[in-house]
Amino acid sequence: MSDDLFDDPRLTAAGLFFEVHTGLNARFAAQLCGHGLSPVEFEVLMRLARSPGHQLRMTDLASQTSLSTSGVTRVVDRMERDRYIMRRACPSDRRSSYAVITQSGLTKLEQLLPEHLALIEQWFTGQLPADQLDTVLDALRTIRDAVHPGATAGSSAGDGERAAQGRSRPEERGEPSSDASERVVVEV
Amino acid sequence: MSDDLFDDPRLTAAGLFFEVHTGLNARFAAQLCGHGLSPVEFEVLMRLARSPGHQLRMTDLASQTSLSTSGVTRVVDRMERDRYIMRRACPSDRRSSYAVITQSGLTKLEQLLPEHLALIEQWFTGQLPADQLDTVLDALRTIRDAVHPGATAGSSAGDGERAAQGRSRPEERGEPSSDASERVVVEV
DNA sequence: GTTCTACCTTTGCCCAAGCAACTATACGCA
DNA sequence: TGCGTATAGTTGCTTGGGCAAAGGTAGAAC
Numbered sequence A, B: 001m002s003d004d005l006f007d008d009p010r011l012t013a014a015g016l017f018f019e020v021h022t023g024l025n026a027r028f029a030a031q032l033c034g035h036g037l038s039p040v041e042f043e044v045l046m047r048l049a050r051s052p053g054h055q056l057r058m059t060d061l062a063s064q065t066s067l068s069t070s071g072v073t074r075v076v077d078r079m080e081r082d083r084y085i086m087r088r089a090c091p092s093d094r095r096s097s098y099a100v101i102t103q104s105g106l107t108k109l110e111q112l113l114p115e116h117l118a119l120i121e122q123w124f125t126g127q128l129p130a131d132q133l134d135t136v137l138d139a140l141r142t143i144r145d146a147v148h149p150g151a152t153a154g155s156s157a158g159d160g161e162r163a164a165q166g167r168s169r170p171e172e173r174g175e176p177s178s179d180a181s182e183r184v185v186v187e188v
Numbered sequence C: 001g002t003t004c005t006a007c008c009t010t011t012g013c014c015c016a017a018g019c020a021a022c023t024a025t026a027c028g029c030a
Numbered sequence D: 001t002g003c004g005t006a007t008a009g010t011t012g013c014t015t016g017g018g019c020a021a022a023g024g025t026a027g028a029a030c
Helices: A003-007 A009-034 A039-049 A058-064 A069-081 A103-123 A130-147 B003-007 B009-034 B039-049 B058-064 B069-081 B103-123 B130-147
Strands: A055-057 A085-089 A097-101 B055-057 B085-089 B097-101
Touching: A003 A009, A003 B103, A009 A039, A009 A103, A009 B009, A009 B103, A009 B130, A039 A055, A039 A058, A039 A069, A039 A085, A039 A097, A039 A103, A039 B009, A055 A058, A058 A069, A058 A097, A069 A085, A097 A103, A103 B003, A103 B009, A103 B130, A130 B009, A130 B103, A130 B130, B003 B009, B009 B039, B009 B103, B039 B055, B039 B058, B039 B069, B039 B085, B039 B097, B039 B103, B055 B058, B058 B069, B058 B097, B069 B085, B097 B103
Parallel strands: none
Antiparallel strands: A055 A097, A085 A097, B055 B097, B085 B097
């Protein structure tokens, strides 16, 4: 049978990428777990910590992570219970609410980040000579921009090629509404 | 507040990697979903298709995927129900059983692989010039080897650090390599 | 103002998967 | 031969997270 179909170099490439992800993820998860956090929760903390005002609307949090909005609702539930973040009503749109990282959440991050950075260096960045790393990061940036599910807040427009994200129907295409550009974060 | 802690280039690097994974994964999942497969199920089919005899022991399947053994039991349950694979008793060790890909499973793979390869090319390999791609693959191989293939199954709580205990080596899975050393096949 | 449409978040229901406990072997050793 | 320990796979229980539908709200059209 078409056995070389199964040995196509593209498959090998993709397989390699996913294996690396699995490996890194396992290392990081183990560390985070020791701090009582799941990878998803860590990502939420990081996103909030790096956002202006230390806050994000639930929907934006969803589009920046790999979660659905209901997934965000639930993770925010847990983390609010644990006092790492809190909800805050959006003054300009009563449908929305912000997730805000608390001091406790920031402290948690500051506690575990050094260890986390060491892990990244140990298993990822430190594995490669500087110039190779640069090439890799460059490549990742290229691919990220292509595949871009809307990871960054100031979403770029006009890429004209947006596919369904997530496991939903391959035909769905939910665009970040133009509404988003209007909503400037008002400091409180 | 240590704001540059949150902007460490290592974090950016890791973030990029994970964002790319999220993006690729979403694209691939959408396609597979259209064929009635989850990414995990696809990986199981691929692993089996590429294994000698088109089969793997449940445990080996677990260590090659990111699943626990119970996860493998369940995914094999589903796929056996759907006739993509079947269980086969291991003649030399009655504790073990093999998962074997069926003709139907192979056909399924052959149907969707061309489309899948196109996706890989569109969003990953095709995004980079050949020499950069080579560098990237080289880097991925380095990291994969460091982080070790088949990063075990548990996100076990607070384990700290546990390297491969030199047991199951996903590499030289030559064949009926049931228990490390050669051993007599005890017929019953 | 009223109504229609588009959105935001949460909830009900369900499935996938992990851990731990359990069963059945396998093999070393006295 | 029988016991002790290690391994393979399955199952009970629980949790995380997705989809779809349900409330609330914002604007636009009229």
